[in-house]
Amino acid sequence: MTNLFAFPRRIAGLVTVLSALVLAVPAYAEVVFQDVTSPKGINAWLVEDYSVPIITIRFAFEGGSTQDAIGKEGTANLLTALFDEGAGDLDSDAFQTKLDDDGAEMGFAADQDAVYGSMRMLADKREEAFGLLKLAIQEPRFDQNPIDRMRAQIVAGIIASAKDPGTAAREQWAKALFGDHPYARQSQGTEVSLASITADDLRAFKTANFARSNLHVGIVGAIDAKTAGETLDMLFGDLPEKPDLVDVPDIQPTFGKDLFVDYNLPQTAIYMAFPSLKREAPDFYAASLMNQILGGGGFSSRLTDEVREKRGLTYGISSSMMTLKHSNVLLVNTSTRSDRAAETLTVTEDVIARMAKDGPTPEELASAKKYAIGSYAINELSSSGSIANTLVGLQLRGLDIDYINERADLLNAVTIEDVKAVAAKLLSVKPTILLIGPPLTTAENPAPAEPATPSVN
Amino acid sequence: MILKHGLALALVTVLSLPAMAEDTAPDTAIQNFTLDNGLEVVVIPDHRAPIVTHMVWYKVGSADEAPGKSGIAHFLEHLMFKGTVKHPAGELDRLVTEIGGNGNAVTTSDFTTYFQTVPADALATMMDIEADRMRGLVLTDDVIGSERDVVLEERRMRVDGSPQALLQEETTATLFQNHPYRIPTIGWMQEIEQLNRADAVAFYDQYYAPNNAVLVIAGDVEPAAVRTLAEETYGKVPRGPDLPARVRPSEPVQDTKRTVSLSDARIGIPSFSRTWIVPTYRTAEPGEAEAIDLLSEILGGGSRSRLYQQVIVKDGIGASAGASYDGGAYDPSGFTIYGAPQPGHTLPEVEAAVDAQVALLIKDGVTEAELNSAKARYVRSMIFAHDAQASMANLYGSRLASGGTIKDITEWPDRIRAVTAEQVQAVAAKYLNPAISVTSYLLPPETTGAQ
DSSP states (O other), X not given: OOOTTOSOBOOOOOOGGGGGXXXXXXXXXXXXXXXXXXXXXXXXXEEEOOSSSEEEEEEEEXXXXXXXXXXXXXHHHHHHTSTTSEETTEEHHHHHHHHHHTTOEEEEEEOSSEEEEEXXXXXXXXHHHHHHHHHHHHXXXXXXXXXXXXXXXXXXXXXXXXXXXXXXXXXXXXXXXXXXXXXXXXXXXOHHHHHXXXXXXXXXHHHHHOOSTTEEEEEEESOOHHHHHXXXXXXXXXXXXXXXXXXXXXXXXXXXXXXXXXXXXXXXXXXXXXXXXXXXXXXXXXHXXXXXXXXXXXXXXXXXXXXXXXXXXXXXXEEEEEEOSSOEEEEEXXXXXXXXXXXXXXXXXXXXXXXXHHOOOHHHHHHHHHHHHHTHHHHHSSSHHHHHHHHHHHHHTTOOTTHHHHHHHHHHTOOHXXXXXXXXXXXXXXXXXXXXXXXXXXXXXXOOSSOSSOOOO | OOOOSEEOOSSOOXXXXXXXXXXXXXXXXXXXXXXXXXXXXXXXXXXXXXXXXXEEEESOOGGGSOTTOTTXXXXXXXXXXXXXXXXXXXXXXXXXXXXXXXXXXXXXXXXXXXXXXXXXXXHHHHHHHHHHHHHOXXXXXXXXXXXXXXXXXXXXXXXXXXXXXXXXXXXXXXXXXXXXXXXXXXXXXXXXXXXXXXXXXXXXXXXXSGGGEEEEEEESOOHHHHHHHHHHTGGGSOOOOOOOOOOOOOOOOOOOEEEEEEEOTTOSSOEEEEEEEEOOTTTSOTTHHHHHHHHXXXXXXXXXXXXXXXXXXXXXXXXXXXXXXXXXXXXXXXXXXXXXXXXXXXXXXXXXXXXXXXXXXXXXXXXXXXXXXXXXXXXXXXXXHTTOHHHHHHHHHHHHHTTOOHHHHHTHHHHHHHOOHHHHHHHHHHHOOTTSEEEEEEEOTTOOOOO
């Protein structure tokens, strides 16, 4: 899944010795984004790079599993398993053999908001590889044998995990947050819904979702703009102009619920959902810096300091902003030995409450900005695949091609008052909390005679 | 999820891919030299972005631990972030963060690796701090208890809460009867609980020295400048005492077929795996590890493999089936086949179908066509490997820290190309004897066996 804040963020104290190291120039200065429009008017972002003789293409059709028909949940997911299972005159075996002979790797995936495709190829096999990708996009066969086989594998996965407490927890969590919204559905589908999906359903989904106006493309590697443009026309030029998508409403998640999946585990998993912000919100950058200081995936965040470093209560605790097209949530999660889960929860809530009340210190904010700015290249542009992913992700978020040059200014413009305000706004709300593990033990409710795990000290 | 001070649970996962060589390489002249104090250095220029990956590989892992001290290699790895006189606890993390980089550390059975990816102009500082903690670590009792609690939580998270991981741990403990690969890298719970400061200091003093390490620097750097920096930083660290040859207790001749089973209420579909101990790149006769790699690919490496095509596609009885080989391990390690049934089919059906494919391959060998396809996949994976700086650094670091050479890597595609169909058949026949193997079953409750 693409997620603007998928990369780890940490805060940093000021270390005087190191001030000379702060980057004066953005590290991604050498990665040049080109805007390419094909003869037929299809747009893509391109990074030309000949240092390794390979080409990577990624693309996304907006829509995703929220477009699954009611009762046919799992359609988008099943569809993505079938693009290398036969296209044009080539059946599954012939297609995969040719793909292998031509040395290309092709992949498709779906999340709630889009269907994604990608291919990585050797530059000297470009024409053969793109030829197969064109077939997959334009003429997938959806033969019954591969449909049945891939469906059976998905069903096997559902059955395999059906008794895991994490599965029940995931379902409860999605229902509690999103109610009847499509985001509450399991995107892999159910045994019943999968059984009802036919080749015609898959074909119809593909026709409705694969169009030019909801397409975003990123290309990276040993290919020039002219060839890239011609390739775009070959791959996508014959798709319909507009998709036929079902409207998906925005949804504000439900907060303040307490969920519990009772299972005798050595650790209790804790999930907390707070409100977050839309990508377009004016205080989005303030929220992202606040999240980074609170628990942004690193080792110096407030949550990591208090829960892991000072108390040894967990191996990991983090907060993250989940920014979907139609909703958003700020998640905090950790896992901790079950007999100290109540303590961990209290410490975590205290750290969050303190952030809500006082916001960060100026030093924390300055460091968070430096990290957010300096880390972009390392986190987002470290390989052809990650660059292509970034190109598509930026387009999906509606950002323009100059964004990476403007991003630092947007972050630097955030004031401490902005962060304090947004912390108070988001973190003062009572979160929805999910616990997976044995019942909490507290002073009023002491540990059972036989604890779930051996005592340590 | 936070992955700090991570731990590779497989014996060696860093180099389980065949990504071990460069072939149709771009113009990147890799440099390799050794400092006077014995530190081996590899420089892999990659000028696509002004970024550098800096790694130190210590030639010590959990399989080098003393009996009763399981987990000390990994615990010390965590403690290595507790600071020195010059750079107090937390400074490295803060510094890496300050410049927008990332860093971490990993312990396996064979290595302990510390790494950062940072803007290229921060390399000197990374080298300064990493060199400083090679001998300058300060451990006080007050950091030991809480960090040990963190490690205990890590064990609960990775192993104790997962039936798959518990079974894997005990399968490995059964596969190896004498070699310390039988002991999990994270350590046994009751032994981690007893690890203390003295254990950590003793392990550190024994193994952390320039002459027991490999420095890998991949990125936007000039080898000559790196050499100068290395001499100014790591070069000042005194050479440690010569370590004895790295010889771990070896496996006796194995004679039995052993079975390990775990039933758990969370398991919805049963599965099995069968594992043999086979040579690895460091220990094999010339060409043999390459042949085993190709055997693994042809038998069970993805959707073009025999197991996938027969058990899942043609028979339609398997939900999964495949094979894997851990050729990067320092000592002989595992070759595994595995499978799970589709709903409506049974585990014994799948197990028999997987076994039939092994038997068929041993009897009739492999075709030239499938051999050539597997070779082509491996050779092109080398080209793709150049796309990610960190994977190149891993590739060279793991090989050299195993006592290998640059040549081992650059010539690997040629050695793969030279493998014959007869050699693949021969290693299958030699090593995949079902009468001497370890089979593990992961089962739903109330199932007493796989018969």
